């Protein structure tokens with residue numbers, strides 16, 4: 001593999017995460033595919049999930065730049081905001097969260113953890129958030145500067161040229177996992193929400209010339225948006241780290257069609273898949289990201305998209321705390337026959 005000079009990194013995640021075979025699922029699908037799961041939901045306990053890999057580089061950059069505050073943004077149940085809040089507490093950063101959506105009557109899931117971790121939280125209505133996000137970042141950045149503090153603004157999902165390093169490193173980790181498991185080639189499947197995980201894996205497989213196709217199942221927006229976002233993140237990486245490596249030819253692959261009713265909202269079929277997989281494999285998905293992507297992957301396996309007999313590795317990006325605020329959607333479990 002070519003030498004890559006990684007920027008400073010604060011080790012936060014418990015790495016490598018396990019690569020596990022899904023034997024009962026593979027059998028249930030008729031044995032045509034071997035399926036695996038890369039357990040990036042196990043990067044830690046409360047600070048679990050894919051955002052932790054990105055935050056290793058983001059927090060190191062914040063320290064290097066002399067910042068004492070992290071400002072970031074996301075939905076009310078953002079996993080990224082929760083991870084940032086807890087990491088900030090652990091490393092001694094003040095954390096301010098700009099959240100899309102009014103404060104709910106009850107603290108639940110990730111939002112409860114944001115507050116537990118002592119983050120400052122500002123809620124904005126959906127329309128204002130979308131229209132004014134850059135101004136809101138500027139407002140809070142100025143606010144902390146006036147108090148003599150220095151803030152680093154972290155974009156949605158920590159998806160940019162800096163956070164991308166997290167999934168460049170993960171791509172190498174997965175390549176080592178495949179070697180240990182004696183897999184010669186594979187498909188890697190992930191949920192894509194702000195594009196950074198997909199961008200890192202896509203660039204990583206291209207840089208290292210791995211016999212792997214990376215597929216992002218989008219949980220919001222559409223294929224064009226993510227193709228553009230992946231290209232933007234990779235271009236930002238190149239601009240910020242020009243000495244790292246020239247960007248090789250790469251192919252981003254987005255599978256659209258499984259967003260359902262919208263970001264953070266899933267159809268009943270997704271909740272049924274979550275229940276089915278939990279019973280079959282003891283593996284828990286969330287309705288916002290991994291459940292949607294996994295459900296989409298199963299449909300695409302059924303319709304033959306992956307029919308080249310390569311193994312499929314689903315990258316489980318975490319999100320378990322987003323399951324509980326949607327408990328009402330599991331009403332079909334009441335009196336479920338064993």
Ligand SMILES: *Cc1c(COP(=O)(O)O)cnc(C)c1O
Nearest residue numbers: 079193194195197289317318319
């Ligand atoms: C943020 C998130 C994703 C999407 O990752 P991006 O890098 O933002 O595309 C997937 N799964 C979970 C659980 C997440 O929290």
